[in-house]
Amino acid sequence: MADEQPLQALGVTPDTIWGDTDGNIVYAQILGDGRAIIFYFVCTPTFRRYRPSALQTRVVCAFHNHEVSDESSTFRDQSAMRSAIWSAIATVWPGCRTDPVVRRVGTVVELTSTGDGIRWQAAQSPAFGQYIETFVDVKPSDLAPYDHSRPYDQPRPYDHSRPVVDISAIILLEAAGDIGSCCRQVRVRMNSGESPLYMFVSVLRQPGIGLHGQPELGPHGDSVLVGHLTPWFINGRLETVIAAAAKPGGREIPFRLKAKWCHQMASAIAHTHRVMHTFHTNIHGGSFIIGDDENLSLIDWEVTSARASTLAPEADGTFTVEERTDGESGVTQLFYKEHAAGPERRIMPKGSGKQSFNVSDVFFKWGTTCPRATEMAEVFSLGRMMWMLITQTPDNFDEVEHPNDVRICWGDTINLPAHWVGMVEQCMEKDPNKRPSAVDVARFWEAEASLLAPDADWSVPIPPV
Incomplete structure (x- = not known):
């Protein structure tokens, strides 16, 4: 689409736009350099009164359909809003793509408009720690494919032929399916060369969390389960x-x-x-x-x-x-x-x-x-x-x-x-x-x-x- 061209020209794929339940934040995720990065605009009711024409005000008001007293505080339609969001990200992308803070897991990038243009600030999301805490009582046997030779009501042994893959080896190709930001078509970097296609599904639809260190699954040590890879089946559903x-x-x-x-x-x-x-x-x-x-x-x-x-x-x-x-x-x-x-x-x-x-x-x-x-x-x-x-x-x-x-x-x-x-x-x-x-x-x-x-x-x- 035309509103995505500024990012696509930089080799970046616009992905998903969503908002918070309070109506004060709009998130936008892009796929670039083999990673998923989340940008966001925040605008409280108080901020809207003092900065009615700021970009973050217009984006939040347009997405959450807030009532405005002046048309300059919103966009004429959703297409214009999306175009403004992707253009703002395209403006800051060359500067933030190599920033070490942006590359850390759990980082989100806030976008604000000033008299000098678009500014960005990367920070660790407060939700990251809460997300980590959700990974409890996960055992490798819970994640292994079902063995039809075993009774239905008995656990399965863990299949060690299915290794844990570090998130840094995941190459994001494109969004897939109809379930928003949790589903990706990907390749995995392997020592033997390029791998077949996989489907990556992130747990709780929250991308960008790494697996590091020892290959244990679960919340212990420095390894965190973030999703699973399954082969990309050409036979479909x-x-x-x-x-x-x-x-x-x-x-x-x-x-x-x-x-x-x-x-x-x-x-x-x-x-x-x-x-x-x-x-x-x-x-x-x-x-x-x-x-x-x-x-x-x-x-x-x-x-x-x-x-x-x-x-x-x-x-x-x-x-x-x-x-x-x-x-x-x-x-x-x-x-x-x-x-x-x-x-x-x-x-x-x-x-x-x-x-x-x-x-x-x-x-x-x-x-x-x-x-x-x-x-x-x-x-x-x-x-x-x-x-x-x-x-x-x-x-x-x-x-x-x-x-x-x-x-x-x-x-x-x-x-x-x-x-x-x-x-x-x-x-x-x-x-x-x-x-x-x-x-x-x-x-x-x-x-x-x-x-x-x-x-x-x-x-x-x-x-x-």
Whole structure:
């Protein structure tokens, strides 16, 4: 775009612009010299009154849409604001790119306008220490890929063939995906020469933190976990494959792959629940990528803005939940109660979306107060994904505003094994208490996948059982 040309002419890639929740700061991140650097403009209400035409005033007012008494205190539109931000960074870039303070991890650069032009000042961010403190109880085994030969509820040994990589070896190429500043296409400098492409995903979407010294993972010593590298898979995401198969003349996904991928989706989620003791919170076709060996990997962890097409109906932000145990039978069940009328229960930032589940993301609370409710909600999402896969239904539900609005259609079910349909429908039960656990789903598909020999003739559909 034209507003990015000043930086691009310097070999720098403009990346992301975002703001703080108080409406006083605007951040802008660029990719240059193989690093991600954050610049920012700060303007308090008091400063706005005394310096209404300063660049930082105009940027903050335009981004946060503050009311102004004079048009000179803002920009005519967002494009003009972006152009001013990138131009300001381009002005100071030649001077700050080699500054030793700027090159330190955790540094941010403040930009201010004066009568002499644009000034910059680099300093360690106060949030850096808080960020470091978030890295607790991280074990190498938590980060290793799942070994399908081991039970779902047992930890895995750490794979030492996957080394810790110093952040200085990461060469940022470009932003990738649709999740803002946490996802990058990168190369890694290796002694043997240029490496293949990787996807780098930073933890908590905060780039620029280094790994130094000993290769331990976690908060101890001088090493800090900042993210992970995964191979850049040219086969893309599962939703892309499903959409391609659904097109007229598209190639049918073999039953062998459908069973295998259902097993891998379920086993990844089962491992997440029972071993990692956490939740994904946004399961859909874009959360699974396909490797060269036709194996699925679960990505995009704990990204907000859930999709209505795969979200469990009870997780739409309008219910509370609690577990109750029957005194006589000893059976524990989930009980849901709809919120009473009243003010909006917003726990998500404004702008996250108008749907109730984007206003109040229940996973933040349920993951702690009622983990079983979160697990059952993710089993529903898994069921929706399995339905899309085995029926080759693309996720074209952009206009759907609530999970209940998705119409489940099995099409020509004569070509689908009846027990496959039964398992998927059980996962999508309206009553969460009637859904199976992710472990049960994984075991079901493990048995199905083992029955389908790789060398079988998949041009003939398997008859119903």
